Amino acid sequence: MSRSLNTITMRWDGRSLWLLDQRKLPGEISYIQCSDFLAVSKAISDMIVRGAPAIGAAAAFGYLLGAIEVSKTARDNVSEAMRQVEDTLASSRPTAVNLFWALDRMHKCFDKSFDASDLIRSLESEALSIAEEDISTNKRIGVLGASLLRNNMRIITHCNAGALATVDYGTALGVIRAAHEQGKKVHVFVDETRPYLQGARLTSWELMNAGISCTLITDNMAGWVMKSKGIDVVIVGADRIAANGDTANKVGSYSLAILASHHGIPFYVVAPSSTLDSKLDSGKDIPIEERSHDEITHISGVRIAPENVNCFNPAFDVVPAELITAIITEHAVNYPPYDFRTHPGH
């Protein structure tokens, strides 16, 4: 019996990858059909799919779609054609390391199965494994992380590190989800997360759907909420974690970590070990994507700033390891000093 994949974030039907168009949430639930690797690459660039683990899984299926195309057309120079597929997908977004991790797994599978008659079947199996493992990994992370949450805790989270940022279940929100499933009452203050509003559009929607109590705030309220509302923990996801624990995550995470430190509130980073980049000594070498100024000057197509205003729009920032209380992977709750050079995530 053939394996299938069907979650809120993505579906593989054997021929196409269907991605939830996250740009349209929460107003509209619609899926985009990606029938070739270029469509997947564009879906990643355009943030139809976003979140480091979800990008990784989507890229794996993009690689698979590329291989299907190449197998039909480029008989002579398959390796070269696949390199182009891989390069295109790899250039869709620069910061989340899961993208490169997933492409690397697919590439290795390709090399191993190149001469086999069932190359495409092997690649499909590998892409499905990446997706399935992401879900089981998140559930393991959830159980590990939920041990840090007590009843009646008040949490701040930033951006969306939920089911929508992964294949399913979520990382930071997976921890909150697991605590909720264990019967712990929690309340989540959700940073709206400008400019792309992942908190307002995605996280509050996910939490409300899961029956988890939440309050939406603007990002600049986080400090005041820590002071006036008795916040117990801050929990965020990650896009890339260097060997020393420095963590790239959605812009605003750095400010949030400083605010948590000032108030003596634990700051937890939650990510699968595929987000660890053991080759980077520290966060200073993590490439930070800068995105279009339109994301700042327009909301839903409506201009909110003067014409020709100068903008700065880094999509991520880097939280230094010394501001991170613990990094939770599927293997362990890791405390400082972090060292992910040889034993990633445990």
Add this chain to the structure above:
Amino acid sequence: MSRSLNTITMRWDGRSLWLLDQRKLPGEISYIQCSDFLAVSKAISDMIVRGAPAIGAAAAFGYLLGAIEVSKTARDNVSEAMRQVEDTLASSRPTAVNLFWALDRMHKCFDKSFDASDLIRSLESEALSIAEEDISTNKRIGVLGASLLRNNMRIITHCNAGALATVDYGTALGVIRAAHEQGKKVHVFVDETRPYLQGARLTSWELMNAGISCTLITDNMAGWVMKSKGIDVVIVGADRIAANGDTANKVGSYSLAILASHHGIPFYVVAPSSTLDSKLDSGKDIPIEERSHDEITHISGVRIAPENVNCFNPAFDVVPAELITAIITEHAVNYPPYDFRTHPGH
């Protein structure tokens, strides 16, 4: 010759107060005619006019319009009718103390001139004085504050404490304006200032019009900009300053002050002495206005969050005195320990 008032923010034509509709900036420049005190009160509540000093001046003209109405109708119970005018204007917004300060000045003028034949003329003169003094005060503040700015400094500001927040020239932006007029090159990073986007809509527009170099950022980027862009100072306005220096200002100021402190960057508060509330020992007694959730869930009428999402929308927060490097009024650059009980602002 009769005195007149005509600035970008407001115009008094002898019969009506014309207020720039700041909700429509930067897309549209249009003025709202307020011909009675209720229109002024509503203009303050609805944030057609905003910014503590501008609110104070507008309320003074609202009081004047109320007196004109009362003088035509309520011959028997003028004092009682004026109390209603004052109460209505006083309840338009709770946090900015300049509102109450201006109403108090108008009330005292009313008491002094009650029996005079030229009551309305006296009140008009007092309202015009409040407005004119605001401009000259801001220019004095500007010169004092500009002494703290050196050539090539990089500044972060929050919300709009500019010409639009005052009768003219501005407080925090007045300092930047004065430095610019002195030939100092400065660059201003402008927090967009969610939820009402005063930074994106008003401050960047003002700075661009003044030829002052600026970059618009989202609020959550401020920490990363401090770290990666070499920020030298943070300069903000104020809505109410307690005797000990605790300062209520636009929500996000508290977070920004913590971030500045973490990076060793001076955090300056700039305000006229009319913003000092010497009766309040500390910031904990400053009333913090909470505004409609629609400000968070909608932008320009477009919904950006799920239906029925719970929100928290404090319009202000309080920066504790210990995070403030100096408080600049028209009288002096005040350094800690602050004590505004007996000598307001100098």
